[in-house]
Amino acid sequence: GVDVLTFGETMLAVQVPEPLTIGAGARTTIAGAESNVAIGLARLGHRAAWAGAVGDDEPGRLVLRTLRGEGVDTSHAGVRPEAPTGGLLRERRVADLVRVHYWRSHSAASLLTPEDLAPALAAGARVLHLTGITCALGPGPLEAVRRAAVHAHTHGWTVALDVNHRRRLWGDGDAGRALVPLLEHVTLLIASDDELPVLAGAFPGRPQGEEATVRALLAAGVREVVVKRGGEGAVLHGGDGSRHTLPALQVPVRDTVGAGDAFCAGYLSGLLDGLSPAGRLERANTLGAFAVASDGDWEGLPRRDELALLAAAPGSTIR
Ligand code: ADP
Numbered sequence: 001g002v003d004v005l006t007f008g009e010t011m012l013a014v015q016v017p018e019p020l021t022i023g024a025g026a027r028t029t030i031a032g033a034e035s036n037v038a039i040g041l042a043r044l045g046h047r048a049a050w051a052g053a054v055g056d057d058e059p060g061r062l063v064l065r066t067l068r069g070e071g072v073d074t075s076h077a078g079v080r081p082e083a084p085t086g087g088l089l090r091e092r093r094v095a096d097l098v099r100v101h102y103w104r105s106h107s108a109a110s111l112l113t114p115e116d117l118a119p120a121l122a123a124g125a126r127v128l129h130l131t132g133i134t135c136a137l138g139p140g141p142l143e144a145v146r147r148a149a150v151h152a153h154t155h156g157w158t159v160a161l162d163v164n165h166r167r168r169l170w171g172d173g174d175a176g177r178a179l180v181p182l183l184e185h186v187t188l189l190i191a192s193d194d195e196l197p198v199l200a201g202a203f204p205g206r207p208q209g210e211e212a213t214v215r216a217l218l219a220a221g222v223r224e225v226v227v228k229r230g231g232e233g234a235v236l237h238g239g240d241g242s243r244h245t246l247p248a249l250q251v252p253v254r255d256t257v258g259a260g261d262a263f264c265a266g267y268l269s270g271l272l273d274g275l276s277p278a279g280r281l282e283r284a285n286t287l288g289a290f291a292v293a294s295d296g297d298w299e300g301l302p303r304r305d306e307l308a309l310l311a312a313a314p315g316s317t318i319r
């Protein structure tokens, strides 16, 4: 088995640095929250597998080629001739405002079923990494997530869930109602501070505020809750009542998309390496900082020998 198994939708990503309607030039790459995490882990030397689905088309081939080139195990990824690979366009509308457009309804990944995941689950892993995005793709992907969580939980794997709420895909109510029932199988819950109310809304009594929501999550069976706070860093709430806070690294902000996925990859890497809570948070913040300080979701993520790179003086040249 691998260290980490994840699955979901990875798309053709077209990035335009100006408004699309002026006929801006584009750069093409791939994007997908779960494969971003897999790439981050693979760069650090962990064995990561991505078991999503793509169409039998050029975007699908770009996805698989890129993931393989990054050392991600795609042996259980699926190619579905009946539906296309999803796509997204990231349009830098003005200097610090990016608009995302999706073409992903009826995509190959939205047709994922629990049966598609069976071989990857049978192959085994230490950690299963799930996100709310996969749950939002449709009833098949949601059931695939649910069954994967049950399988992993019964086999004693660590089950990580990143809420990754996407309001373009579903509403807060639907997201809360889908995610909260998964929590009894989840070991590690990762959320941004602004995503906690989505979960809180689906608990009886609707806990108010971070403290009460974290208590409800821990009571539902989660063992660790990690709350991301953007440029302020992150907090880890342990099931034993412990709490660790770590500020973010000071880096110039280039492109914040993908920071949350990088953070997850760093946290899981720390978990696999047996680091302390503070060590796990530090690796998570380090990967998050690499993601915000470079363009693209995953392109700037570090190899293991680069982890200390951001400690160099700002603006320095390493020669
Ligand atoms: P998401 O992208 O999921 O919304 P956040 O914005 O909370 O997640 O960012 C995830 C992590 O990335 C943060 O916890 C932090 O470690 C890192 N990060 C985000 N923004 C910055 C920043 N401006 N400077 C340094 N690190 C950052």
Ligand code: KDG
Pocket (backbone or CB within 6 Å): 009, 031, 032, 033, 034, 036, 133, 166, 257, 258, 260, 261, 297
């Ligand atoms: O977390 C980064 C993602 O937003 C991006 O890679 C695309 O999966 C994606 C999504 O649904 O937005």
